[in-house]
Amino acid sequence: MMYPIVYQFKSTMDDYREMTFFSTFSFRKGQNIAILLTWITGTTAFLLDLAKVIKMTATIHLCALMVAVTMPVLFVSYLTNVRRFKINGADYRKKTHTVLLGKDDIQYKESGNIHTGADKWDDIAYAFETDHLFLLYRTSNNAVLLPKRSTTEKQIEETRICLQEKLGVRFKIRCRTKPRKKAQTE
CATH class of the missing domain: 2.30.29.30 (Pleckstrin-homology domain (PH domain)/Phosphotyrosine-binding domain (PTB))
Structure with a gap:
């Protein structure tokens, strides 16, 4: 060699977007699938508890709430970083x-x-x-x-x-x- x-x-913006998405969601193999499944499960459990379909302890309720909020926060963080690079990274x-x-x-x-x-x-x-x-x-x-x-x-x-x-x-x-x-x- x-x-x-x-x-x-x-x-390019596409380079930065792919790198940021990979770093946020796909760092470990299957990470994005595991995150999505965990988010769906946590959000479903939280909503079912709110609707009084199931009864969770306060601790489990809080954990489900945290899981339900984490995925959207990660996604907003990803979008914010991409937007920041679009605005501030023009010279770069x-x-x-x-x-x-x-x-x-x-x-x-x-x-x-x-x-x-x-x-x-x-x-x-x-x-x-x-x-x-x-x-x-x-x-x-x-x-x-x-x-x-x-x-x-x-x-x-x-x-x-x-x-x-x-x-x-x-x-x-x-x-x-x-x-x-x-x-x-x-």
Whole structure:
């Protein structure tokens, strides 16, 4: 594999929207389904208790209320963050971002900024591949996104192999991938 693997792109609202949704609802596999089922159950129980169809203890009633309120609050938080980025992130979206996946580290550069950043591979807590992005998380609230739209299938495969080699179990694929050709796997 040839290093560095270079990503050069401008962030879009779709990139930010997908990253924010993933970080909020889909961080763990099946998380969005579990959250939805829990919300439906909690909300149903809360409403049935209010309608006096069932009788819950005060503690269970309070727990059901908290579950019923949490999902809409998370969704509003997600929408608020996307709106905030739409309004305040216009200058950021105009900049060209360059990310170099190197043998020993990851380097970052932003057009108009003379400073560059770098992280060692060990500084990356985990990474995910989604349908449209690679997401490299330094912390649960700090991700570097690499859009697939600005690259080739070959580079996507090289990135996948790089992340598997550098991060091991800290890299998870959350999309369907094309099977590798037999010559590449041997």
